[in-house]
Amino acid sequence: DRILASAVIDASGTWGAPNPLGSEGLPAAGEHAAAARIxxxxxxxxxxQVRAEYAxxxxxxxxAGHSALTAIVALASLAADAPGTRITWAVRRAGVGTAFGGGDEDQLPARGALGLRAKKAVDDGLLQVVTGFRTATVESDGDGQIALVSDAGQRIDAVDQVVALTGFRPDLSWLSEIRLGLDPVLQAPVELAPLIDPNVHSCGTVYPHGVRELTHPEPNVYVVGMKSYGRAPTFLAMTGYEQVRSIAAHLAGDHEAANRVELVLPETGVCGGAGVFDDPNADTAEGGGGCCGAPAAPELVTLASPSGR
Structure with missing residues (x-):
């Protein structure tokens, strides 16, 4: 069936389009063949049933984002209860540093608490941390397990399961006949992309934005929420709420309210998991954009082309 509408607001998120395990936004060699274990x-x-698969x-x-920290906390709890459970945390960074966030200083308390719980799991020795690991190949070892091999030749052997939490990207396929104005790298609206560029911004430094920055060449079509950020990793839900409020005001004809975008974001705490946080040669414990302030100077971040799925 077809539904005729005077406006479309796409708030479908990015949940259905996870990034691959391989580095540079491309699947690792052998990743598809090992899909049953990833x-x-x-x-x-x-x-x-799921618990039994990991015990x-x-x-x-x-x-190294908040999804990874959530998985660490969950699996560390399992490891404490189920003998023989092993956890390896593979990160592309040279050190985990600020991945644990602002702790008690985080203005989002639940986010800070998550980081503290994950850090305790690491400090308690419930998992092994492998840094500077950029997955290049997934190999079968012939015994029903797999091995991960990095682009530098590091190996993680005898792996039963991989939980790849390397971010998401927007699925724009159903909008393929719509005239979208998207940044070619971030896949975000062209007016929004400079405001959320992970070379420069973390979530706390994103300028408040609304209908003006989210307008596309196709009249009355808007992509909002996490999907509007494309491949930038710094979205906060409160940003999406303000986006929708501005667009709704515009569609209702209240243009003054639509243009009056007001948003106060938390200034402390880690709020990204990729972009500037993934320099393999830098330990983010020494700074460089790990918190919600922008890095002292822009840093280069590599994103694969939109076609590199």
Whole structure:
């Protein structure tokens, strides 16, 4: 069936389009063949069947954002209860540094608490941390397990499960017949992209924005929420709420309210998991954009082309 509408607001998010395990936004060699052993979601360990799949097994968590921290906390709890459970945390950074966030100083308390719980799991020795690891190849070892090999030749062997939490990208396929104005690198609206560029911005330094920055060449078509950020990793839900409020005011004819975009974001705490945070030669514990302030100077970040799926 077709539904005729005077306006379309796409708030479908990026949940259905996870990034691959391989570095540079491309699948690692052998990643598709090993699909049965790779999950791109935080495992629901409250489900007995899922819990059984990870108990007593060796799991690699890949990624350094809040999804990875959530997986660390969940699997560390499992490791404390299920003998033989092993966890390896593979990150592209040279050090985990500020991946744990602002702790008690984070203006989003739940986010700070998550980081503290993940840091405690690492400090307690419940998982092994492998830094500077950029997955290039997934190999089968012939015994029903797999091995991850980095572009520098590092190996993580005897792996039963991989939880790849390397971010998401927008699925724009259903909008392929719509005239979208998108930044060619970030896949965000062209007016919004400079405001969220991870070379320069973390979530706390994003300028408040609304209908003007989210307008596309196609009249009355808007992409909002996490999907509007394209491949930038610094979205906060409160930003999306303000986006929708501005667009709704515009569609209702209240242009003064639409243009009066007001948003106060938290200034402390880590709020990204890629971009400037993934320099393999720098330890983010020494600064460089890990918190919600912008880095002292722009840093180069590599994003694969939109076609590199």
């Amino acid at each position: 999950s791109y979601r935080v495992p629901d360990l409250d489900d007995p 007593g097994k060796h799991t690699v968590i890949a990624g």
